[in-house]
Amino acid sequence: MKVLLLNGSPHAKGCTYTALEEIATVLHGHGIETELLHIGAPSVPGCLGCGKCKGGAPCIIDDGVNALAARLEEFDGMVVGSPIYYAGPSGQCTAFLDRLFYSASHKLSGKPGAAIVSCRRGGASAGFDRLNKYFSICSMPIVTSQYWNQVHGNSPEEVLQDEEGMQTMRTLAQNMAWLLKCIEAGKTAGVPLPKQEPKVRTNFIR
Secondary structure, three states: OEEEEEEOOOOOOOHHHHHHHHHHHHHHHOOOEEEEEEOOOOOOOOOOOOOOOOOOOOOOOOOHHHHHHOOHHHOOEEEEEEEEEOOEEOHHHHHHHHHHHHHHHHHOOOOOEEEEEEEOOOOHHHHHHHHHHHHHOOOOOEOOOOOOOEEEOOOHHHHHHOHHHHHHHHHHHHHHHHHHHHHHHHHHOOOOOOOOOOOOOOOOOO
């Protein structure tokens, strides 16, 4: 089993990375591989709303989004981490996720997802909610912890001093490992993923 860890911070080895590394350590203890991908730099173009990716085609902006979309089958779960800017995730993180989930959501359905946020002081819960919406619109089971998945600090050293936050990361990783093993056991026992109906799209104004 393998979990993708997405670092949506502009800083490759900052506070968000510190929290993701804590998660990776616990997952490795369960024999679960991880891959950390830094998506927070350089700048990531946002979705153009052109619709060219409908039907499974790649995004017309050929960058790291397409490169990851082509590899999603390798991963059994996903953790997205972002710092909090103005009570929301980083712009690079949301631009990347907007395009990834719009063009490749069919490759993510049924895979557990979790969001974590890094915050100096406030706005964590709003950003956390924003990230979870990617999973909830995509039939991905959302992995939770003992508290909302957040760490606090203005540097990696301060994040390490956030004992509750770091414990929250470890509990999240334990829950992710447990759910992945349950899904694997279900597959072995012949329990299929839920059958999806054809999507219905309703406009409110006709």
